[in-house]
Amino acid sequence: MKRYKTACTLFLLIIGTVFLSSCGSSKQVVYFQDLRPGESEVKLPEVQAITVQPEDKISIIVNSRDPQLTNLFNLPYVTQQLGSTSELGTSNNSRGVSGYTVDSNGEIDFPVLGKIYVAGKKREEIAAYIKNELVRENLVKDPVVTVEFMNLCVSVLGEVNAPGRFSIDRDRLTVLDALSMAGDLTIYGNRNKVMVLRQEDGVQRVYGIDLTSGEHVYTSPAYYLQQNDVVYVEPNNVKARQSTVNGNNVRSTSFWISLASLLTSVAILIFN
CATH class of the missing domain: 3.10.560.10 (Outer membrane lipoprotein wza domain like)
Known part of the structure; x- marks a missing residue:
């Protein structure tokens, strides 16, 4: 009887150790x-802040009191279907705007203003530069420039x-x-x-x-x-244990429980 109790105690100690180690891992969740x-x-x-880099694509929209004037600075959104090309409406409310892809030199080709270096600049910096250039060149008196990320x-x-x-x-x-x-x-x-x-x-x-x-x-x-x-x-380690066919490897709780049960059964047979 004493040997049986000893074997049971050994089994409970092994089980307790396994579960305590499992509980300790819960601290890594918070x-x-x-x-x-x-x-x-x-x-x-x-x-x-996010800055524009080569191969990035950005949209630039210029608005003012004169829509026909600012249309010169907004790229139309062009769709192609089965070899035919169609352009959406030209009014500010109905037209789309395609984007500018930054080239390997960090530049975009903007209508009228030409090449503009934008690499390393934030959205507001690009918008402020274009606005200032439009006013300085007397192209648009009251421009509102919006720059958005696309890709x-x-x-x-x-x-x-x-x-x-x-x-x-x-x-x-x-x-x-x-x-x-x-x-x-x-x-x-x-x-x-x-x-x-x-x-x-x-x-x-x-x-x-x-x-x-x-x-x-x-x-x-x-x-x-x-x-x-x-x-x-x-x-984590729990997922790693589940990556085997049945999760029953030396790192799994079920493995140690099975081993402890086997050892306890063997001990009982020997002691008896």
Whole structure:
């Protein structure tokens, strides 16, 4: 009887160890564990607004009191169907506007004004420059210039609920914004290791972000995203265990429970 109790105690200790280790991993699910409401202050990194780069596509719309005059500076939206070309209406309310693709030199060819260097500039900077040039050249007296992004995107991959490629529709996009657009991390996402892949100066750089630490998130150089960034969420150990055929490997809880049960049964047979 004593030997039976010893074997049962051994079995319970093994089971308890396995479940305690599983409970410990739940601490890795909570975001910003080092922040306390009303107590924590984290200095944000310098704001990195989205700037236009070669191969980006932007739309530029010029408006004023004289629609016929400003139509000279707005590209018409042209559709092609089965070899035929048609142009939409020319009024400001009914016409579309196609975009300008930034060339390898960082320039666009703007009507009347000619080549304009836009690489490295923000939307408002481009709009202000074109407005000033139109007024300075006495082309439009009261222009209102609007610049919008057209093909700027970031990609979110890995353990998120809705991975995909998402358009940038604002001047500042954070890694938290991107993860929100992707439906947040799944329960299998590794909060300690979110990677941001970015091409800078011809080099592929990889930044790591620990979502469990608010200070690490907000001070990361990759907190503000740039166009073409790739955010990758690595799977945690639970997901790794499930990646086998039946999840029954040496890293799985079920494996250790089965092993403990087997050892207990063997011990009982031996002691009896």
